[in-house]
Amino acid sequence: MGINLTRTIEWKAGSVTTIDQTKLPNRTSLLKIESCDGIAKAIRTMQVRGAPLLGAVAAYGLALTAFHSKAKDKDQIMRELAASAEILKRTRPTAVNLFWALKRVMKKAEETRGDAVDVVKAVVDESQMIATEDVEANQKIGKHGTNIVDDGDNLLTHCNAGSLATVGYGTALGVIRAAWSDGKSIKVIATETRPLLQGARLTTYELLRERIPVTLITDNMVGYIMSKGLVDKVIVGADRIVKDAVVNKIGTYTIAVLAKEHKVPFYVAAPKSTFDMNRLAEDVIVEERNIEEVVKFGDMRIAPKKISALNPAFDITPMKYITAIIYEEDVISPEEFQKLSAING
Numbered sequence: 229m230g231i232n233l234t235r236t237i238e239w240k241a242g243s244v245t246t247i248d249q250t251k252l253p254n255r256t257s258l259l260k261i262e263s264c265d266g267i268a269k270a271i272r273t274m275q276v277r278g279a280p281l282l283g284a285v286a287a288y289g290l291a292l293t294a295f296h297s298k299a300k301d302k303d304q305i306m307r308e309l310a311a312s313a314e315i316l317k318r319t320r321p322t323a324v325n326l327f328w329a330l331k332r333v334m335k336k337a338e339e340t341r342g343d344a345v346d347v348v349k350a351v352v353d354e355s356q357m358i359a360t361e362d363v364e365a366n367q368k369i370g371k372h373g374t375n376i377v378d379d380g381d382n383l384l385t386h387c388n389a390g391s392l393a394t395v396g397y398g399t400a401l402g403v404i405r406a407a408w409s410d411g412k413s414i415k416v417i418a419t420e421t422r423p424l425l426q427g428a429r430l431t432t433y434e435l436l437r438e439r440i441p442v443t444l445i446t447d448n449m450v451g452y453i454m455s456k457g458l459v460d461k462v463i464v465g466a467d468r469i470v471k472d473a474v475v476n477k478i479g480t481y482t483i484a485v486l487a488k489e490h491k492v493p494f495y496v497a498a499p500k501s502t503f504d505m506n507r508l509a510e511d512v513i514v515e516e517r518n519i520e521e522v523v524k525f526g527d528m529r530i531a532p533k534k535i536s537a538l539n540p541a542f543d544i545t546p547m548k549y550i551t552a553i554i555y556e557e558d559v560i561s562p563e564e565f566q567k568l569s570a571i572n573g
Contacts, residue, residue, distance in 0.1 A: 235363070235396045237276075237284055239356060242295050244288045248275045249392055253433040263296070264289040264312040271319040271326075274424065278393020279467040280362050283325030283501055286316045287355035290333045294351040299344040309337055309351065321513040322475060322542050323467040324504045329358055363396035365499040368556040373403030373463070373497055374410050376552070376559060381407075381460040384417040384450070387477035388430035389465025389497065399465040399497040401434060403554060408440050416442040417459060419450065421477060423521040423539065447479050454490040462487050466498040467542055469553065471569045473509035474545045484549035493551040500555055505569040515541040 237246040244261045250273065251257040259275060261267055267289035270276045276285050293312040299305035313330045320326065333354050340350040377383065383404060390401030398405060407414055416435055421427035428444055435442040445453065453459060462483060468475040474496050487494040517539045523531035531537065547562035560568070 236281060236391055237288070237359065237395055239288060239291065239352070239359070242292070244285070244292065246270070246276055246285070247392065249277055249430065250275050252392075253429050262292060264293045264315060267292065268315050268319050271316070277426070278388065279323040279325045279465065279502055280366070280394040280399065280499055281392070282320065282323050283329035284355070284359045284362055284395045286326045287329040287333050287358045289316050290330065290337075291352045291355040294337075294348040297344065297348065302340075302342070302344055302347055305344040305347050306337060309334060309347075320515055322515045323502075325467075325499075325501045328501050332358065359395045362394055362499065362501075365501075365556040366394050366397035366399055366402045367406075369399055369497050369499065369554055370397060370402035370406030372556070372559050373495070373554040374406040374412070376493075376495060376554070377403065377407035377412055377414060377461070379412045379414075381412070381414050382417060382458055383414055384419070384453075384459045384462045384483070384492075385431060386419045386427065386462075386464045386480055386483055387421045388426040388434070390431060390434040392430050392434060393465060398434070399499065399554075400463045400495075401431065403463055403495075403497050404435075404440065405438060408438065414440070416440060417453065418442055418444050419447050419479065419483070420444060421479065422447055426477070447482075450483050451486050454486055454492055459487075459490075459492050462492060462494045463554075464494075464496055466496050466502050468504050468512060469496070469498060469502050469565070470504050470507045470509055470512060471566060472547055473512075474547070474550060474553075475509075475512055475514075475542050476545065478540055478543050481543040481545045481549075484545045488549050494549055495552055495554055496550055497554040500557070503555075503569075503572075505572050509544045509546070512544060514544070517541050 248257040248259045336354040390398035418427045418431045466474050466476045484494050519537040519539050522537045522539045550562045552559050
């Protein structure tokens with residue numbers, strides 16, 4: 229695979245190779261994973277992250293279980309797949325893509341006629357299809373999204389919604405990449421994204437590789453730079469889009485409120501696999517991560533011992549703050565999304 233940011237994960241008979249994102253940007257290191265438990269560990273420890281990528285990685289977790297199974301019949305392999313799906317469901321509760329992918333692969337396995345060998349092939353093929361479709365969806369998101377970007381725009385993005393958060397190309401960064409490829413003279417402002425610094429470590433890394441001008445800011449600078457007129461549009465990704473809100477990395481809601489106050493358009497770019505049309509904001513479980521991520525900066529402790537801390541990984545932005553949602557089929561307003569939810573939910 230090498231370090232190829234147009235494809236962040238690759239299946240080879242019985243193993244999955246991906247980039248260890250905890251080592252970036254200082255070191256590029258590949259992970260070779262050969263079991264569902266290994267996939268679950270990589271997800272929990274944030275070695276792999278990003279909602280669309282989590283969907284593909286979870287699917288590959290089931291593919292690894294199927295590939296290495298010694299099952300003699302379909303019933304046995306289905307039990308093994310169900311057990312693996314439960315392990316993967318417990319890794320991270322907020323990003324819906326993971327659950328969507330597991331449901332899709334399990335459904336394919338259940339519908340497959342034949343013996344265990346047929347199920348293995350069906351599961352591996354479906355996982356491969358999910359990965360391929362993600363790249364295609366992101367490229368379409370970029371194509372639709374470039375229409376909302378004007379030449380000369382200063383674009384602010386939060387967290388990392390690029391190739392590293394997907395199988396390839398990116399969602400929010402896919403829009404930025406497409407606009408840049410179209411010859412538009414744009415500049416990007418990336419928030420650092422405390423506490424794990426996905427913006428500082430990953431987004432700037434990706435944009436520099438693409439030679440797209442990028443400036444890094446701390447999260448608490450957003451209001452200041454908007455007040456100075458330094459932001460024309462905000463483009464972020466999403467981990468789940470429900471009927472009445474967008475769930476994304478903690479800090480997104482703050483940026484959305486500031487954007488509305490300063491009349492800066494706020495766009496969300498995400499594939500349909502991120503849509504959760506049967507739920508409302510109140511139904512979403514927001515992941516609470518270990519407070520060690522907050523009381524430390526890297527390996528250095530920055531807060532007194534025994535201090536209380538909060539560490540929600542995501543926040544929830546009501547639709548009233550969203551200008552439009554960019555997905556692989558179109559660019560739609562929140563009202564249009566809610567109509568779509570009423571039809572498909």
